[in-house]
Amino acid sequence: MEQLVLAVLTLISLVLTVQxxxxxxxxxxxxxxxxxxxxxxxxxxxxxxxxxxxxxxxxRHEEEVIQATIARAASADxxxxxxxxxxxxxxxxxxxxxxxxxxxxxxxxxxxxxxxxVVFDDGPINKPHGLNTALRHATSDVVSIFDxxxxxxxxxxxxxxxxxxxxxxxxxxxxxxxMNFDSNWYSTFNVLEYFFWFRSxxxxxxxxxxxxxGGNTVFFKKDLIERLGxxxxxxxxxxxxxxxxxxxxxxxVRVVYDDRYVTKEETPPTLQSFIKQRTRWCQxxxxxxxxxxxxxxxxxxQRFLAWYTLAFxxxxxxxxxxxxxxxxxxxxxxxxxxxxxxxxxxxxxxGAHFVMSVVGLYEFTGAxxxxxxxxxxxxxxxxxxPYQMVLSYAAGRALYRQLKGATNWEKTAHVGAHxxxxxxxxxxG
Amino acid sequence: xxxxxxxxxxxxxxPRSVKVSPKAPKLLIAVSLLIGLVSHGWNMFRYPLxxxxxxxxxxxxxxVLKEAKLSPYTYFYDHAPxxxxxxxxxxxxxPGGFQAFGNAINTGxxxxxxxxxxxxxxxxxxxxxxTASKPAAFxxxxxxxxxxxxxxxxxxxxxxxxxxxxxxxxxxxxxxxxGRIVTAMGxxxxxxxxxxxxxxxxFLLPGCAYLLHKTIREQSNRRFGLSFWWFALLAPVTAxxxxxxxxxxxxxxxxxxxxxxxxxxGHVSLLNTIWWQxxxxxxxxxxxxxxxxxxxxWLFKDRYxxxGGVAATVLTLISGRRNKRxxxxxLACALMALGYAFYLSRSALLDFYIAPMVPxxxxxLGMFFGWLxxxxxxxxxxxxxxxxxxxxLVMPGGFLVKYNARGQLEFSDAYRLPLTQLQxxxxxxxxxxxxxxARLIIDDDIWVALHDSNPPYKNAxxxxxxxxxxxxxxKVFHSSWENVDYxxxxxxxxxxxQRGGETWIIEAIDQHGQTVWQATRGDVSLSIVKIxxxx
Numbered sequence: 032m033e034q035l036v037l038a039v040l041t042l043i044s045l046v047l048t049v050q051x052x053x054x055x056x057x058x059x060x061x062x063x064x065x066x067x068x069x070x071x072x073x074x075x076x077x078x079x080x081x082x083x084x085x086x087x088x089x090x091r092h093e094e095e096v097i098q099a100t101i102a103r104a105a106s107a108d109x110x111x112x113x114x115x116x117x118x119x120x121x122x123x124x125x126x127x128x129x130x131x132x133x134x135x136x137x138x139x140x141x142x143x144x145x146x147x148x149v150v151f152d153d154g155p156i157n158k159p160h161g162l163n164t165a166l167r168h169a170t171s172d173v174v175s176i177f178d179x180x181x182x183x184x185x186x187x188x189x190x191x192x193x194x195x196x197x198x199x200x201x202x203x204x205x206x207x208x209x210m211n212f213d214s215n216w217y218s219t220f221n222v223l224e225y226f227f228w229f230r231s232x233x234x235x236x237x238x239x240x241x242x243x244x245g246g247n248t249v250f251f252k253k254d255l256i257e258r259l260g261x262x263x264x265x266x267x268x269x270x271x272x273x274x275x276x277x278x279x280x281x282x283x284v285r286v287v288y289d290d291r292y293v294t295k296e297e298t299p300p301t302l303q304s305f306i307k308q309r310t311r312w313c314q315x316x317x318x319x320x321x322x323x324x325x326x327x328x329x330x331x332x333q334r335f336l337a338w339y340t341l342a343f344x345x346x347x348x349x350x351x352x353x354x355x356x357x358x359x360x361x362x363x364x365x366x367x368x369x370x371x372x373x374x375x376x377x378x379x380x381x382g383a384h385f386v387m388s389v390v391g392l393y394e395f396t397g398a399x400x401x402x403x404x405x406x407x408x409x410x411x412x413x414x415x416x417p418y419q420m421v422l423s424y425a426a427g428r429a430l431y432r433q434l435k436g437a438t439n440w441e442k443t444a445h446v447g448a449h450x451x452x453x454x455x456x457x458x459x460g
Numbered sequence: 461x462x463x464x465x466x467x468x469x470x471x472x473x474x475p476r477s478v479k480v481s482p483k484a485p486k487l488l489i490a491v492s493l494l495i496g497l498v499s500h501g502w503n504m505f506r507y508p509l510x511x512x513x514x515x516x517x518x519x520x521x522x523x524v525l526k527e528a529k530l531s532p533y534t535y536f537y538d539h540a541p542x543x544x545x546x547x548x549x550x551x552x553x554x555p556g557g558f559q560a561f562g563n564a565i566n567t568g569x570x571x572x573x574x575x576x577x578x579x580x581x582x583x584x585x586x587x588x589x590x591t592a593s594k595p596a597a598f599x600x601x602x603x604x605x606x607x608x609x610x611x612x613x614x615x616x617x618x619x620x621x622x623x624x625x626x627x628x629x630x631x632x633x634x635x636x637x638x639g640r641i642v643t644a645m646g647x648x649x650x651x652x653x654x655x656x657x658x659x660x661x662x663f664l665l666p667g668c669a670y671l672l673h674k675t676i677r678e679q680s681n682r683r684f685g686l687s688f689w690w691f692a693l694l695a696p697v698t699a700x701x702x703x704x705x706x707x708x709x710x711x712x713x714x715x716x717x718x719x720x721x722x723x724x725x726g727h728v729s730l731l732n733t734i735w736w737q738x739x740x741x742x743x744x745x746x747x748x749x750x751x752x753x754x755x756x757x758w759l760f761k762d763r764y765x766x767x768g769g770v771a772a773t774v775l776t777l778i779s780g781r782r783n784k785r786x787x788x789x790x791l792a793c794a795l796m797a798l799g800y801a802f803y804l805s806r807s808a809l810l811d812f813y814i815a816p817m818v819p820x821x822x823x824x825l826g827m828f829f830g831w832l833x834x835x836x837x838x839x840x841x842x843x844x845x846x847x848x849x850x851x852x853l854v855m856p857g858g859f860l861v862k863y864n865a866r867g868q869l870e871f872s873d874a875y876r877l878p879l880t881q882l883q884x885x886x887x888x889x890x891x892x893x894x895x896x897x898a899r900l901i902i903d904d905d906i907w908v909a910l911h912d913s914n915p916p917y918k919n920a921x922x923x924x925x926x927x928x929x930x931x932x933x934x935k936v937f938h939s940s941w942e943n944v945d946y947x948x949x950x951x952x953x954x955x956x957x958q959r960g961g962e963t964w965i966i967e968a969i970d971q972h973g974q975t976v977w978q979a980t981r982g983d984v985s986l987s988i989v990k991i992x993x994x995x
Contacts, residue, residue, distance in 0.1 A: 056642075062681040063641040369528075371706050372699065379695055386691050390683045 268315025591830025769821025
C-alpha cells in the first residue's frame with residue numbers, strides 16, 4: 032500500500048511538473064520568441080481604409096456604462112461611412128435600451144447616423160443569441176465584438192484593416208487588458224492573467240492553430256462567421272467555442288497585442304462576481320470539451336492543444352483538493368528522500384510562477400505608465416495561495432454546475448473602474 | 461537563429477550582430493576537437509597516476525549506483541553531489557559499468573575526455589562569438605588542448621573539470637545572444653549546476669553575473685531574462701539545501717557550530733561543513749599553500765600557461781575598456797580568472813585545484829588576442845597564431861617534447877609514461893595474495909577495484925576514513941594496529957598520513973609492519989605493508 036501511495040505521489044509530481052512547466056512557458060512565449068513578439072506588434076505603416084466594420088456591443092443591465100462605450104466606439108479614428116455600430120439588448124432590459132437610444136439620438140444630432148440599437152425579444156437571453164441577432168443586421172465586411180464596459184481604442188479599425196489586407200487573415204484577436212491591478216486583493220493576479228493570456232499565450236495558440244478566442248475585441252470576416260452559422264447559443268464561452276471552430280476550418284487567426292492599443296477593462300468588483308465570472312468560463316470550457324469541437328481539428332498537435340486547454344478547469348478543480356493535501360502531507364508524511372526531492376519540483380515551478388507574476392507586474396505597469404511598488408509584491412506573496420484556492424473553488428463550482436445541468440448565464444457586473452474620461456461627441460461625419 | 465532578426469524595430473543593431481556569423485566554422489572546430497582527442501586521449505589511461513580524489517568520486521558514484529547513497533561512508537557534505545551523480549549517470553549507461561574501460565577510474569577518465577571535447581567546442585564558439593575572430597578562438601582552444609597543466613589535470617576524474625564544463629556551457633549560451641529567455645535561464649541553470657558540482661564556482665559568479673547583466677541589458681525581455689537566470693541558478697542550490705534539510709542535516713545538532721568538522725557532535729551538517737571550509741587556510745593540515753604548490757608543482761608542469769595566462773588576464777582586464785563590442789566579455793573573462801585566482805591565493809589547496817585556471821587563462825588569451833587583432837584581417841591573425849604556437853610545440857620543455865636524462869629528445873611524460881600500470885599491479889597482487897575478508901587500510905584510488913569485484917573486499921577502507929569516520933574508526937579498526945591486516949600504500953600516502961595527523965596508522969606501519977610488495981618507477985613508489993601476525 033505504501034508503495035502505491037509513493038508511486039501515485041511520484042506520478043502526480045511528474046505530471047504536475049510537466050504541465051506547470053508547459054503552462055509557464057506559454058506565459059512567456061512572446062517574450063522568449065523575438066519573432067513571435069515582433070508578429071504580435073501592431074504594424075507601424077497603416078493601409079488605406081478599405082474594409083467596413085460592424086461593431087456589435089452586446090449589453091445587459093449596462094445602464095451605467097453603455098453611453099460612454101457607444102461614444103468611444105463612435106469616435107473611432109476610421110472613416111465613419113465604413114463603421115456600423117450595433118448595440119444589442121434584450122427587450123426586457125429597458126434601462127440599457129433607454130440609455131443607448133439616448134446616446135444614439137445624441138450622435139444623430141451631431142450628424143452620426145451609423146449607430147443603431149437592436150432589440151430582441153426571443154430567447155435565450157444571453158450574449159451569443161444577441162450576437163446572432165445583431166449579425167443579421169450587420170452590413171459590413173468585418174464583424175467585431177466589444178463588451179459594454181470596454182474602452183475601445185480609436186485606432187483599432189485602422190489597425191485591423193491593415194492586418195486583414197496585408198496578412199490575408201479572416202480573424203483578428205486584439206488585446207484585452209484589465210487595468211485596475213491595485214483595486215483589491217485579487218485584482219493583481221486577475222490583471223496579470225489577462226496580461227499573460229493576451230500578451231503571450233494566445234499567440235502560441237494562434238501559431239499552432241488551436242485558439243480559444245476572447246469574448247471581445249475580436250474581428251471576423253462576415254462571410255466566415257456566416258459560414259460557421261454564427262455563435263453557439265447554448266455555450267457559456269461561445270468565444271472559445273467559435274475560436275476552435277475557426278481553427279478546425281484551418282483558418283489562420285492573427286493575434287495582436289500592443290500595449291498602446293489594448294481594449295481596457297476592469298476586474299469584477301466583488302469576489303462573488305469574480306467567482307461567478309470564473310465559474311462561467313470554466314463551465315464554458317467544460318461544455319466545449321464535451322461538445323467535441325476539438326476533435327474536428329486537422330492534426331493531433333492541434334487536437335491535443337485544444338483538449339489540454341479545455342480540460343484545464345478539471346485539473347484546476349482537482350488542484351483545489353490536491354494542494355492543501357500536498358502541503359499537509361509535507362509535514363505529516365514521511366517519504367523516501369528521492370520521492371521528497373521529486374515532489375519538490377512542482378513547488379519549484381510554483382516559485383517560478385510567482386517570479387514570473389512579479390516580473391509580469393512590472394512589465395504591465397511599465398508598459399501602461401502605471402507604478403507598482405514593493406507593497407504590491409508583498410501583497411502578491413500573501414494572496415498568491417488564496418487566489419489559487421479561489422480559482423480552484425470556481426473550477427469546482429463549475430464542475431458541480433455542469434454535473435447538475437445548470438447552464439444559465441451568471442452575469443458579471445461592471446462599474447467602470449478602468450475608465451478614462453469618455454470622448455466628447457463632435458460632428459465628424 | 462540569426463542575431464539580426466532579434467533586433468527590435470527602432471533599436472540600433474549592436475556591432476556584434478553584424479559581424480559574427482551564427483554558423484560555426486566546422487573545419488577549424490573539427491581540427492580543434494581532433495587535437496583535443498589526441499592530446500587528452502593518447503595515453504590517458506596510463507598517465508597521470510590515479511589520484512586519491514579520482515578514486516573518491518568514483519567510489520561515491522559506485523555508491524549511488526549500488527547502494528542508492530551519495531557515499532559508501534557518512535556523507536558529510538564536503539562537496540555537493542552533482543559531479544558524481546553525473547559520473548554515476550555515465551557509468552549507468554555503459555554496458556560494462558565501472559569496468560567498461562578497464563577499471564573505474566579509466567571509465568571516469570573516458571567521461572573526462574568527452575567533457576574536454578565538449579568544452580573545446582564551447583570555448584571555441586564562446587571566444588569566436590565574443591571576438592568575431594576565428595584565429596583567437598583557435599588560439600584559445602589550442603592552448604586549452606595542449607597545455608601540459610591542462611592535459612595533466614583534465615585527464616583526471618575531477619569535479620573541477622565538470623564544474624568548468626557547466627561554466628563554459630553557460631558562457632556559450634550567453635555568447636549566442638539569441639535574445640531568448642530560455643537561453644538566459646539555461647545559462648543560469650548551468651551556473652547552478654556548476655555550483656552543486658563544486659562550490660568553488662562561487663568565485664566565478666561576479667564575472668558571469670556581470671556578463672549576463674550587460675549582455676541582456678538592452679533586450680526588451682531583460683526583466684524575465686535576469687530574473688530567470690538567477691532563479692535557474694538558485695534552483696539546484698536550493699535542491700541541495702533541501703536535500704540536507706530533508707535528512708535533517710542542514711543545521712548542526714542544537715545549532716552548535718564547530719570550527720572543526722571532525723569534532724561536530726551528533727549528526728553531520730551542511731552548513732557546519734561550509735563554515736568549517738570557509739575557516740580553513742593554508743596553515744591547516746588539510747591542504748597546501750598557493751606559493752608552495754606554485755613553486756613545487758605547477759610552474760614545473762607548465763610555466764607557459766601560468767605566465768602567459770596571468771599576463772593575458774591582466775591585459776584583458778585593462779585593454780578592452782574603450783571597445784564597446786569587446787568591453788563586456790573581456791572584463792567578464794578577466795573577472796572570472798581573477799575571482800578564481802583570489803580563491804586559490806586564500807585557501808588551503810590541493811595540487812589539482814589549479815585545473816580550472818587552465819580554461820580560464822585560455823579564455824583570456826583568446827579574448828585578448830581577439831582584441832589585439834581586431835583590426836587585422838583573419839589571415840594575418842592566423843599567421844600570428846602560428847608564430848605563437850609553433851615555438852611552444854617544437855621547443856624542448858614546451859607543450860610536446862623534452863630532453864630526457866640522456867639528452868635525447870622525446871615526447872613529454874603525458875604521452876609516454878605508463879604510470880598507472882603500477883597501481884594495476886598493486887591491485888592484481890592484492891587480489892592474488894590477500895583474502896577478501898582481510899582488513900585493509902587503502903587509498904581511495906583502488907577502492908572501487910576492491911569493492912566492485914566478486915567477492916568484494918568489504919573491509920578495505922581509506923586511511924582518512926579509518927582516522928576520522930566514527931563508523932570505520934570505532935567499529936572496524938578501533939584505531940589499533942591489531943585490527944589491521946594490511947596497509948596498501950599509494951604514492952606519497954605517507955605524506956598524507958602525516959599531514960592528516962593519522963599517527964596510529966603510521967605507527968602501525970613503522971612498528972608492526974612488513975613490506976610484502978613494492979614497485980617503484982622514478983619518484984613514484986607504491987607498496988603493501990603487512991601488519992602484525994596476519995596469516
